[in-house]
Amino acid sequence: MANIKNVTKKTKAQAMGMHTEVLTGRTQQKFFNPDEAENFYYFGTYDVDFNKRTNLDVIDMTAAEANKEIDNLMSQGYGTIVIKNPQGKHSIGVGILNKLNLIFEGSLGYFGIGSCDGPTVRINGRVGWSCAENLMAGKVVIEKNAGSCFGAAIRGGDLICKGSVGARTGIDMKGGTIIIGGDAGAFTGFMMQRGRIIILGDVGINLGDSMYDGTIFVGGEIGSYGSDAVDAELTKSDQDWLKRKLKVAEIGENFNVSKMKKIVAGKKLWNYDNLEPTEKKGAI
Amino acid sequence: MCGIAGLIHRGKSSNVGSELQGMLQALKHRGEDSTGYALYGDTDGKNFIMRFKVGENVGEGSTSVSEDVSVYDERKKIVDQTLSELGAKIVKEERTLPYSLRYELAYDKKDLLEFSQRIENIPGVEILSMGKSLEVIKDLGNAKAVCDRYSLDKLVGTHAIGHARMATESGVDIKSAHPFWGYPFSDVSVVHNGQLTNYWNNRRALENKGMRFMSECDSELIAVYIAQKMREGASLEEGMKDSLTGLDGVFTYFVATKDSLGMAKDTMAAKPLVLYESDDLVAMGSEEIAIRSVLPQEIDTYDPFDGEVKVWQI
Numbered sequence: 001m002a003n004i005k006n007v008t009k010k011t012k013a014q015a016m017g018m019h020t021e022v023l024t025g026r027t028q029q030k031f032f033n034p035d036e037a038e039n040f041y042y043f044g045t046y047d048v049d050f051n052k053r054t055n056l057d058v059i060d061m062t063a064a065e066a067n068k069e070i071d072n073l074m075s076q077g078y079g080t081i082v083i084k085n086p087q088g089k090h091s092i093g094v095g096i097l098n099k100l101n102l103i104f105e106g107s108l109g110y111f112g113i114g115s116c117d118g119p120t121v122r123i124n125g126r127v128g129w130s131c132a133e134n135l136m137a138g139k140v141v142i143e144k145n146a147g148s149c150f151g152a153a154i155r156g157g158d159l160i161c162k163g164s165v166g167a168r169t170g171i172d173m174k175g176g177t178i179i180i181g182g183d184a185g186a187f188t189g190f191m192m193q194r195g196r197i198i199i200l201g202d203v204g205i206n207l208g209d210s211m212y213d214g215t216i217f218v219g220g221e222i223g224s225y226g227s228d229a230v231d232a233e234l235t236k237s238d239q240d241w242l243k244r245k246l247k248v249a250e251i252g253e254n255f256n257v258s259k260m261k262k263i264v265a266g267k268k269l270w271n272y273d274n275l276e277p278t279e280k281k282g283a284i
Numbered sequence: 285m286c287g288i289a290g291l292i293h294r295g296k297s298s299n300v301g302s303e304l305q306g307m308l309q310a311l312k313h314r315g316e317d318s319t320g321y322a323l324y325g326d327t328d329g330k331n332f333i334m335r336f337k338v339g340e341n342v343g344e345g346s347t348s349v350s351e352d353v354s355v356y357d358e359r360k361k362i363v364d365q366t367l368s369e370l371g372a373k374i375v376k377e378e379r380t381l382p383y384s385l386r387y388e389l390a391y392d393k394k395d396l397l398e399f400s401q402r403i404e405n406i407p408g409v410e411i412l413s414m415g416k417s418l419e420v421i422k423d424l425g426n427a428k429a430v431c432d433r434y435s436l437d438k439l440v441g442t443h444a445i446g447h448a449r450m451a452t453e454s455g456v457d458i459k460s461a462h463p464f465w466g467y468p469f470s471d472v473s474v475v476h477n478g479q480l481t482n483y484w485n486n487r488r489a490l491e492n493k494g495m496r497f498m499s500e501c502d503s504e505l506i507a508v509y510i511a512q513k514m515r516e517g518a519s520l521e522e523g524m525k526d527s528l529t530g531l532d533g534v535f536t537y538f539v540a541t542k543d544s545l546g547m548a549k550d551t552m553a554a555k556p557l558v559l560y561e562s563d564d565l566v567a568m569g570s571e572e573i574a575i576r577s578v579l580p581q582e583i584d585t586y587d588p589f590d591g592e593v594k595v596w597q598i
Contacts, residue, residue, distance in 0.1 A: 125582060145584075145585065165587075166587035
């Protein structure tokens with residue numbers, strides 16, 4: 001482990017009060033220097049023009065071929081790509097670390113739009129399991145239904161499903177917002193750590209089970225609460241945020257947000273206290 | 285992993301053999317150790333169709349052994365003799381492969397328990413299916429290989445369920461392949477994706493009630509469990525709903541009868557299922573691409589929720 005020492009020489013970030021310590025020894029830590037920003041190279045990104053539009057028919061392509069072609073089109077500067085005939089194929093539209101308008105005319109299978117950072121994606125059909133897993137930033141809109149593990153482990157961005165979703169929506173999510181226009185299945189928000197989930201319809205059993213943090217808003221009925229998921233007061237600030245978010249998401253703009261339920265972590269399962277295991281059991 | 289698929293045409297017949305082959309072939313990446321079909325064909329309903337095997341196709345991890353064709357011939361003779369003793373007349377006989385046979389039988393008794401016990405008491409013989417519409421065909425290999433081997437693509441009927449298997453709980457052989465017949469009920473079949481964790485407890489209890497297990501495959505339990513519930517007077521749907529608490533583990537399964545098709549999903553919703561439903565067709569599979577093989581146009585599909593049971597009639 002690196003030694004932590006106070007040193008007199010300051011970087012710009014330290015001068016701004018962002019860091020008071022410097023790691024010495026063998027460390028991988030790097031500080032962002034705004035003066036050098038233009039020299040930073042983000043692998044897999046291209047300068048694209050949103051007005052430059054093209055179609056890509058993937059009916060006879062494998063997922064790998066389709067993804068490679070999307071990358072190739074971005075490298076040519078296409079900022080709007082319309083995918084024709086996805087036909088429920090798996091793992092399409094993954095690993096896009098770029099600003100991009102990506103439109104799917106049809107449905108996706110499993111693991112669509114995985115590990116993306118930045119694109120705006122519209123899917124005119126449905127999606128299978130694990131859509132937009134690990135999304136870092138961007139916006140993904142699904143016009144129909146979605147399968148289970150929708151938005152698993154996302155870190156940021158907006159993920160919107162206008163229909164209903166399966167089980168374990170937002171499992172392990174660490175940021176961002178998931179908005180569901182219809183109903184959601186069991187274990188929604190399971191082990192979520194940060195971020196927000198909005199469900200306008202009903203939700204299944206074990207809502208927010210073992211959630212560490214984050215917030216879930218539910219407009220309909222709740223099947224049951226999971227371990228350590230508790231009700232919280234819906235504030236005026238929450239309502240304003242919900243209205244704004246639903247409007248931007250083009251979903252439920254006229255929904256009566258004042259009736260929504262707010263669910264948060266009770267934090268009784270947190271391991272950051274001094275409770276003995278037997279005491280912890282009692283707390284649960 | 286395994287993949288399951290099923291479809292039911294309501295109000296008409298179609299080429300279900302070819303359609304199910306396409307659906308299962310689309311799922312072959314979920315497992316191609318073995319593939320099985322339960323096809324409900326158009327028949328006049330007079331005779332029973334018995335699909336049975338007199339030997340095994342042995343793959344990796346199987347507890348069975350490969351045997352000489354002469355052994356199969358000997359077993360077939362004993363089956364024929366036993367059928368005669370039971371009062372069943374062989375109307376038509378087909379031997380697709382040395383170990384796999386299809387008989388059309390004129391048999392007027394409704395209770396198939398004694399019938400099945402007598403036939404399966406012959407060492408090495410297993411009834412794959414018995415019914416007036418149902419035919420279970422299963423063997424090693426992917427959907428296309430099995431379909432070609434048994435010439436299933438021409439079969440016309442109303443509904444079908446099938447299974448592409450990746451062997452995990454038991455060996456690669458026909459006895460562990462799906463679908464399983466709902467012994468001793470005519471025209472009942474089951475396919476399953478998942479793992480059952482209270483298999484042995486349930487198996488012991490069911491065996492004490494006189495039910496039989498032909499393999500060590502946990503999925504067989506579903507067929508036997510529901511068959512027992514039906515023996516006790518439950519409807520198919522009631523038996524399936526009961527299974528959600530009686531069976532422990534993760535599962536999505538289909539059950540088909542002569543005139544209906546049902547699905548059940550465990551309360552954890554841990555196994556996938558995509559469903560398409562319209563007035564004249566219901567198609568479902570572990571993945572959307574299975575449905576796409578019969579409905580390439582843009583359609584509305586959805587995932588059934590946890591603990592959901594649905595049954596459709598033809």
